[in-house]
Amino acid sequence: MNKNILFIGANGYMGHGMSLNLLKQNNLYVIANKQRNNIENLIKEGAKEINSYQEIKNLDLDCLMLCVTNTPIAIEIANNVSPLLKNSTLVIDLTTHNKNGTTKMKDIFDKYKISFVVSPVMGSKNESLKGILGSIWGGDENKFEESKIYLDTFCKNIFNFGSVEKACAAKLLSNFLSLLTTTTVIEYFKSAEKLDVDWRKLFEVAKLGSGYSGALGRIAEKAISGDYKGYTFSVSNTLKDLTYINDLLKDLPNAERFSSIAKSFYEESTERGNGDFLISELINKEKY
Numbered sequence: 001m002n003k004n005i006l007f008i009g010a011n012g013y014m015g016h017g018m019s020l021n022l023l024k025q026n027n028l029y030v031i032a033n034k035q036r037n038n039i040e041n042l043i044k045e046g047a048k049e050i051n052s053y054q055e056i057k058n059l060d061l062d063c064l065m066l067c068v069t070n071t072p073i074a075i076e077i078a079n080n081v082s083p084l085l086k087n088s089t090l091v092i093d094l095t096t097h098n099k100n101g102t103t104k105m106k107d108i109f110d111k112y113k114i115s116f117v118v119s120p121v122m123g124s125k126n127e128s129l130k131g132i133l134g135s136i137w138g139g140d141e142n143k144f145e146e147s148k149i150y151l152d153t154f155c156k157n158i159f160n161f162g163s164v165e166k167a168c169a170a171k172l173l174s175n176f177l178s179l180l181t182t183t184t185v186i187e188y189f190k191s192a193e194k195l196d197v198d199w200r201k202l203f204e205v206a207k208l209g210s211g212y213s214g215a216l217g218r219i220a221e222k223a224i225s226g227d228y229k230g231y232t233f234s235v236s237n238t239l240k241d242l243t244y245i246n247d248l249l250k251d252l253p254n255a256e257r258f259s260s261i262a263k264s265f266y267e268e269s270t271e272r273g274n275g276d277f278l279i280s281e282l283i284n285k286e287k288y
Contacts, residue, residue, distance in 0.1 A: 001025045001149060004060055006050075008077060009067035009094075010042055011035045013232055014121060017128025018067065018094070021154040023047055029059060053077075056084040063150050067094040067121075070240055071101035078108040087113045090146055096120045096171055098244040102138070102164040117143050118164045119151055120171040122178075124218070125232045132156040136174065138167025169248065176245045176259060179238055182215040182231060182279060183262045189223055189283045199224050219280045231280035238279050239266040 005022055006029040009015040016038040022028050028047040033039055043049055050056070064085065068074050074095045085091070091109055093102070093116065102118050109116040117139025127133050135155045137147060144160055151158050161167040192202050203220045206212050215231065222230035242263040249255040269275075269282060 001153075002027065003062040003150070005029065005063045005065060005150065006031070006056065006059065006061055007065045007067070008081075009065075010047070011038045012067060012069075013125045014094075014123075014128045014133075015067040016042070017125060017131075018065075018121075018133070018154040019047065020045060020129065021131040022065075022150070025153065029061075053080045053084060056081060061085065061089045064089055064091045065094060065150070066091070069095075069237070071095070071097045071104075071244075074101065075104055075108070078105050082108050082112045082114060085112065085114055089114060090143065090150075091116045092147055092150060093118045094121055096175065096241060096244070097168050099168065099172070099248045102168040106164050115140065115143050116164070117147050118167050119147060119158070120167070121155065122171075122174060128154065135159065136161055136167050136171045138162060138164040138170075172241070172245050172248050175241050176249070176255070178215065179242060179245075180258060180262050181213050182219070182233075183265055185213070185215045185219050186279065186282050188216075189219075219283070223280065223283055228281040228284045229278050231278055233279055234275070235266055235269050235277050235279055235282070236275035239263065239270055239275070242266060 003026045005026050007015060007019045007022065008031050010019040010030040011033040019028060019030065019042050023042065023045050030039055030042055030047050030049055032049055032051045039049065064081065066074055066077060068077065074093065074097065091114055093105055106116045117137065119135045119137045122134040131154045133155045135151055135158045137144065137158055137160045148158060161170045189199060192199055203224060206216060219230040242259055246256060246259045246263050249259055274282065
């Protein structure tokens, strides 16, 4: 492709893998960040670092990609960069937003007649590195094929949900299912430990029934051998997503009740100082 791309959030778990894949065919720019390991790795692989948003004015960008922690951070970035972009730049937002976040982001870029689409991703750090993520896309239909030029670099499947609002809701519902399932897996192992039930045998039984899931598969094998880092998603990010999900589902009493129970689980864990841990680490009763 040989496109000029600025990736904001390349220092993160997912952003690093996506950036490495983009680098294979494109000129990639990254923004300076205090967390240097992934940034330095990308520079070593050929990425160019800019030190401030003001430098965007000197770049002939085809695409700006954002993959940041939450909606407030994304909105702050959008307000900073939108006046600096040429209106031919395509903005692809990979962030998981709250229910109004994508609309607010679109409104910011619309003021400058800049095309904005969303494409939050599904998958793990390893799938990001392998370039086989899934993506939930939303935006103006005439920008879908252009978006795929970039997203095909690190996504195996891209699902077009129509508007940015529908894509946002679809991503939160996807996370609703995956995070509640993962929370159940964590409590499944903790309960088995408390009741002195053999983990390995219990996992083999689960694989034969309808209770088997991707979350169980990702967590179980490592947990059985004493490695609790099978699910590379932090407690604080889980709490953030469940807060967004809870708000989305507030008019659906049963669904809201389910999400509230899971949300309280991670609120309590965060209050105990576990916010930076991976959620699968919460299985280890000796530490947490």
